Amino acid sequence: MNVVVCVKQIPDPAAPPALDPGTNNLSRTGKLILDESDSYGVEMALQLVDAAGSGEVTLVSMAPNGETSGLRTALAMGAARAILVSDDALSGSDALGTAKVLAAAIKRAEPDLVLAATESSDGYTGTTPVQIAELLGLPSVTFAKKVEVTGDSVSVERQTEAGYDEVQCPLPAVVTVTAGVVEPRYPSFKGIMAAKSKPVDTLTVADLGIDAGQVGAAGARQEITGVSAAEERGSGEIVVDEGDAHERIIQFLEQLKVL
Amino acid sequence: MSIDKIWVLAEVADGKTVTASLELISHATTLAGTVEAVAFGDATAAVAATLGEYGATKVHDVGDLGGALPGVPVASAIAAAVASGAGPDAILFPATYDGRDVAGRLSAKIDRPVLTNVVGLAEDGGALVTQHAIFGGTQIASARFTGEGPGLFVVRAKSFPAESRGGGPAEVVAAPAPDAGSTNAARIVARHVEERTGPKLDEADVVVSGGRGLGEKDQYAMIEELAALLHGAPGASRAIVDAGWVPYAYQVGQTGKTVKPTVYLACGISGATQHLVGMKNAKNIVAINKDQDAPIFTVADLGIVGDVHKVVPKLIEALKTRG
Numbered sequence: 001m002n003v004v005v006c007v008k009q010i011p012d013p014a015a016p017p018a019l020d021p022g023t024n025n026l027s028r029t030g031k032l033i034l035d036e037s038d039s040y041g042v043e044m045a046l047q048l049v050d051a052a053g054s055g056e057v058t059l060v061s062m063a064p065n066g067e068t069s070g071l072r073t074a075l076a077m078g079a080a081r082a083i084l085v086s087d088d089a090l091s092g093s094d095a096l097g098t099a100k101v102l103a104a105a106i107k108r109a110e111p112d113l114v115l116a117a118t119e120s121s122d123g124y125t126g127t128t129p130v131q132i133a134e135l136l137g138l139p140s141v142t143f144a145k146k147v148e149v150t151g152d153s154v155s156v157e158r159q160t161e162a163g164y165d166e167v168q169c170p171l172p173a174v175v176t177v178t179a180g181v182v183e184p185r186y187p188s189f190k191g192i193m194a195a196k197s198k199p200v201d202t203l204t205v206a207d208l209g210i211d212a213g214q215v216g217a218a219g220a221r222q223e224i225t226g227v228s229a230a231e232e233r234g235s236g237e238i239v240v241d242e243g244d245a246h247e248r249i250i251q252f253l254e255q256l257k258v259l
Numbered sequence: 260m261s262i263d264k265i266w267v268l269a270e271v272a273d274g275k276t277v278t279a280s281l282e283l284i285s286h287a288t289t290l291a292g293t294v295e296a297v298a299f300g301d302a303t304a305a306v307a308a309t310l311g312e313y314g315a316t317k318v319h320d321v322g323d324l325g326g327a328l329p330g331v332p333v334a335s336a337i338a339a340a341v342a343s344g345a346g347p348d349a350i351l352f353p354a355t356y357d358g359r360d361v362a363g364r365l366s367a368k369i370d371r372p373v374l375t376n377v378v379g380l381a382e383d384g385g386a387l388v389t390q391h392a393i394f395g396g397t398q399i400a401s402a403r404f405t406g407e408g409p410g411l412f413v414v415r416a417k418s419f420p421a422e423s424r425g426g427g428p429a430e431v432v433a434a435p436a437p438d439a440g441s442t443n444a445a446r447i448v449a450r451h452v453e454e455r456t457g458p459k460l461d462e463a464d465v466v467v468s469g470g471r472g473l474g475e476k477d478q479y480a481m482i483e484e485l486a487a488l489l490h491g492a493p494g495a496s497r498a499i500v501d502a503g504w505v506p507y508a509y510q511v512g513q514t515g516k517t518v519k520p521t522v523y524l525a526c527g528i529s530g531a532t533q534h535l536v537g538m539k540n541a542k543n544i545v546a547i548n549k550d551q552d553a554p555i556f557t558v559a560d561l562g563i564v565g566d567v568h569k570v571v572p573k574l575i576e577a578l579k580t581r582g
C-alpha cells in the first residue's frame with residue numbers, strides 16, 4: 001500500500017511569531033521544521049504500510065526556498081521519498097491555492113491513501129486536506145483518532161462532539177488525523193544517516209502544469225487588511241498558598257455570586 | 260456591492276440546532292436583509308421554528324444523508340444553488356467537525372477561498388470584514404475577500420451572542436444533494452456516545468480545567484468533583500488530552516473549544532498561548548499553579564501560587580461542608 005503524507009514545514013513555534021510588515025502574511029524566513037501536527041500522520045503512515053506488508057510512504061510538501069529540513073526529519077523517521085514543491089510564485093498562497101498545488105503533486109504519487117493533520121500549527125485553517133480531496137475527486141474522513149486499513153477500505157474512528165463515529169470509506173481516500181492518535185517515533189541515528197540520501201523531487205509550479213496566476217499572492221482572493229493589538233487582560237491578585245488559599249477562592253466565588 | 264443574502268449552516272444535534280449556528284443566524288440578521296439556513300438530517304422540520312425565531316426566514320433542507328458524512332452531500336447541494344444563481348452573498352459555517360468539512364468541500368467545488376477561525380464579522384463599505392485572534396489572542400487581524408463569488412466564513416463558537424429575533428417559523432424548502440459519485444463514499448456505520456453529566460463545556464457558567472500539573476490521569480477525578488460541586492463543566496489542556504487522560508471533547512483552546520464562562524478555574528495549566536486563546540475571554544479567571552512565573556497568572560484575576568494536590572482537595576472539602 002502506498003501512502004502519501006502531507007507534511008508542512010513551519011517556523012519553529014517556540015520562536016516568537018512575526019508578520020511580514022509589507023504583506024501581513026506570516027513571516028516564513030529562516031529555518032523551517034516539521035510541523036509536529038504532521039508527525040502523527042507520518043507515524044500512522046509508517047505503521048499502516050508496515051501492517052500491509054508492502055508499499056512505501058511518500059511525503060508531499062510545499063515550502064519556500066527549497067526548504068527540506070522538515071522533510072529530512074520525516075524521512076529519518078522512515079518515509080521512503082519526498083516531493084517538494086517550491087517556487088517563488090507560491091509565496092502568499094491561501095489554503096485553496098496550497099490545496100491546488102498539493103493535489104497536483106499528490107496525483108503523481110498515485111497513492112492508495114493520503115494522510116494529513118486536521119490542522120497545521122501555524123496556519124490552522126484546517127481546510128486544506130478536504131480541499132485536496134475535492135480537487136482529486138476522493139472521499140475524505142476528517143478528525144480520525146484511529147485508522148485501520150483492511151483490503152481496499154479504511155475504517156476510521158472519527159471524533160464527534162458526543163464521542164466518536166465509526167466510519168468506513170473505500171480507498172483511495174484522504175484522512176486527517178488528530179494529535180495523539182499514535183506516538184511518533186524519534187528518528188534513530190541510522191534513520192538520520194539514511195535520510196540524507198533519500199530522494200527528494202523538487203518541483204516548480206510549471207513542472208506541475210499549474211497556471212501561476214491561480215496560486216500564490218496572484219491567485220489569493222483574500223487579503224489581510226490590518227492587524228491591531230487585542231484588548232489586554234490585566235492580571236489581578238496573586239496569593240501564595242499558606243494552607244488557606246482555598247478560603248480566598250471561596251470568598252472570590254461568593255463575590256461573583258457563583259456560590 | 261452590498262450584502263443582501265446570507266446563508267448559515269444550521270447543524271442539528273439531538274433534535275436541536277447547535278448554539279453555534281444560532282449565534283451565526285442572529286448575527287447575520289445585523290449584516291444582511293435576508294438570512295436563510297441550510298440544514299441536513301431528518302429533524303429539519305422540527306427545528307424550523309427555532310431557526311425562524313433567531314432570524315432565518317427559510318431553511319434549505321438537504322434531507323437525510325443516509326449515513327454519509329455531511330461534507331460532500333451538503334456542499335454539493337449548496338454548490339448547485341450557487342451555480343443556479345440562487346446562492347447568497349456569503350455563507351457562514353460554525354467551526355464544528357462537519358462545518359469545516361462542508362466549507363472545505365464547497366470552497367474547492369465553487370473555486371472560492373475560505374476564511375477560517377473568524378471571531379468577528381462586520382460590514383464595511385458593502386463588504387464583509389472578518390476578525391481573527393492571532394498569536395494567542397494578543398493581536399487581532401482583519402481580512403476580507405477580493406474577487407467575485409460568495410464569501411465562505413468558518414466562525415468560532417461564542418464569537419457572537421445567540422439572540423432571539425422573534426421571527427415566525429422558517430419556511431422549509433427541499434434542497435436535495437445532487438449525486439456526487441464516489442467522492443461521497445464515506446459512511447458512518449456506528450455512533451458512540453461518551454456519557455457526560457452536568458452542563459456542556461461551552462455553555463457552562465463555571466468551567467474547571469485541569470492540566471499536566473495534575474501529575475497523573477487518576478488525579479483528574481478531583482477536577483470533575485470540583486466542577487460538579489460548582490455546577491460547572493470539567494475542561495482540559497491539550498497536554499492531557501494528547502496523553503489520553505480525557506477525551507478530545509474536553510479540550511479548551513485554539514484546537515479545542517472556546518469558553519466564556521463567568522468563572523474559569525485553571526488547575527495545573529501553564530497558560531500556553533494556544534490555551535489562552537480559548538479561555539481568556541472568561542469573565543473571571545482563577546489559576547492554581549505552583550510556578551509563580553507561569554503565564555496563566557498574566558490573565559488571572561485571582562492567582563494562587565500553590566500545589567493543586569493541596570489546594571483543590573481543601574477547596575472540595577470546604578464546598579462540601581457548605582452543602
Ligand SMILES: Cc1cc2nc3c(=O)[nH]c(=O)nc-3n(C[C@H](O)[C@H](O)[C@H](O)COP(=O)(O)OP(=O)(O)OC[C@H]3O[C@@H](n4cnc5c(N)ncnc54)[C@H](O)[C@@H]3O)c2cc1C
Nearest residue numbers: 121470471472496497498512513514515527529534549567
Ligand atoms: C498548533 C497547536 C495547537 C494547540 N492547541 C491547544 C489547545 O487547543 N489547547 C491547549 O490547552 N493547548 C494547545 N496546544 C498546546 C499548548 O502549546 C501547550 O503545550 C499545552 O496547553 C500545555 O498544557 P498544560 O498547561 O497542561 O501543560 P504544561 O505546559 O506542561 O504545564 C503544566 C503546568 O502545571 C504546573 N504544575 C506542575 N505541578 C503542579 C502542581 N503540583 N500544582 C500546581 N501546578 C503544577 C507547572 O508549573 C506548569 O505550569 C497547542 C499547541 C500547538 C502547537
Ligand SMILES: Nc1ncnc2c1ncn2[C@@H]1O[C@H](COP(=O)(O)O)[C@@H](O)[C@H]1O
Nearest residue numbers: 007062116117119120124125126127128
Ligand atoms: N504547505 C503545505 N505542505 C504540505 N502539507 C500541507 C501544507 N499546508 C497544509 N498542509 C497539510 O494540511 C494540513 C492542514 O493545514 P491547514 O489547512 O493549514 O490547517 C496540514 O497539517 C498538512 O498536513
